[in-house]
Amino acid sequence: MPVYSMTGYASAQHSTAPNSPETDARQAPARRLGLEIRSVNSRFLDLSFRLPDEMRSFEPALRDLLQTKLKRGKVEVRAAVEQTGSGALPEPSVKLLQRLNSVQDSVRAWLPSAVPLSVADVIRLSASEQTPAQDWADAVLPLAEKALKELMQARQREGGRLATMLSGHVTQLRALVQQALPLVPQLVEQQRLRFVERWKEAMALSEGTALPEAAQERALSEATAFAIRIDVAEELTRLNSHLDEIQRLITKGGEIGKRLDFLIQELHREANTMGSKSAALELTRISVDMKVLIEQLREQVQNIE
Structure with a gap:
């Protein structure tokens, strides 16, 4: 049986295509999920996760997966979702714009000094809406398994x-x-x-x-x-x-x-x-x-x- 270090690093990426072939790329650009696992020495197994809000629901499954292979070490898992392509931006739907406008009016009625939503805020919220968490359901665990395998090889x-x-x-x-x-x-x-x-x-x-x-x-x-x-x-x-x-x-x-x-x-x-x-x-x-x-x-x- 090999000797394993507690120090290691691994990363893996997974890309998704637009939601449907007929959809304009400006409305639903391809997105990429990147996952990193970093590990350093520790007396016990200490797991921490830095995940985007749309992926918080996957934390228990990721924790269970890591605990099957790792026994000691301070392990940090990071995930990030980014758009791919030549500067394509998601176009918010009318329904989303109406909802944001309504919420903003309600907030400013109580908090007049609140800062209005910027274009960047709207685009970010639109991207989250167009790629919901379930779109990653079939990709997160296989991606984590791939990264974990690379981490174990690095530690070995x-x-x-x-x-x-x-x-x-x-x-x-x-x-x-x-x-x-x-x-x-x-x-x-x-x-x-x-x-x-x-x-x-x-x-x-x-x-x-x-x-x-x-x-x-x-x-x-x-x-x-x-x-x-x-x-x-x-x-x-x-x-x-x-x-x-x-x-x-x-x-x-x-x-x-x-x-x-x-x-x-x-x-x-x-x-x-x-x-x-x-x-x-x-x-x-x-x-x-x-x-x-x-x-x-x-x-x-x-x-x-």
């Missing part, structure tokens, strides 16, 4: 690029883990020996005598406890385990964004712990490099569905 292409980038970051993190693993036993033993030596020096300065056997055992116990506190082998094991799961999810595909986001948080936690327990400059450097890569992973995962 972007998701494939993101998956490749994530796999590359995972490989780099594995390499850092492998760099750190040989350092752990060496650093633990070095710190244990250093602790014992300093304990001996302190005892010799304070008493001027050889270190008693009981004190030596105590020093060894303290050194061992300190070595355990700075041992990051467990963190490295968990890092490898999380990286295995991330790679498995990338290979599996589907709706993996939320799961990946959780694993990124766990990676960051282990890298932080490793840095705070580090007793050597080399381990600190590896921890910092890990956190840089993990932050880059986080930014990319935010776009995955």
Whole structure:
């Protein structure tokens, strides 16, 4: 199953011919319906619609259609209707002009300061009358399905690029883990020996005598406890385990964004712990490099569905 990004764009158009072959093109020009779908990242599925008034009735059907394919993302659907042809304008009917005149007289009787209808207003209202919403009934959903299919393809292409980038970051993190693993036993033993030596020096300065056997055992116990506190082998094991799961999810595909986001948080936690327990400059450097890569992973995962 592919990995899908939440970012994508698609558009589709549908044109209608005049209402009847016998009708003058100036009265009923051909019209074109344009539909766009834009999608960006979001924690949940957030749908918004910007439709002309004549198409408001189609919003529930469009919402149901999008919800069958999209699971996450902030998705905006825009639709616009425009005339096509060489400047053809609709000619308002006498019936419409009479109705507009009557409505305008009623409004101005109550609101004398109201602005009269302009020619542009009349033409716009005439166009709405001559292409009612039902004229688009057979076109809206097929057009939306076409745009949605293109959107899914765009999201899949972007998701494939993101998956490749994530796999590359995972490989780099594995390499850092492998760099750190040989350092752990060496650093633990070095710190244990250093602790014992300093304990001996302190005892010799304070008493001027050889270190008693009981004190030596105590020093060894303290050194061992300190070595355990700075041992990051467990963190490295968990890092490898999380990286295995991330790679498995990338290979599996589907709706993996939320799961990946959780694993990124766990990676960051282990890298932080490793840095705070580090007793050597080399381990600190590896921890910092890990956190840089993990932050880059986080930014990319935010776009995955």
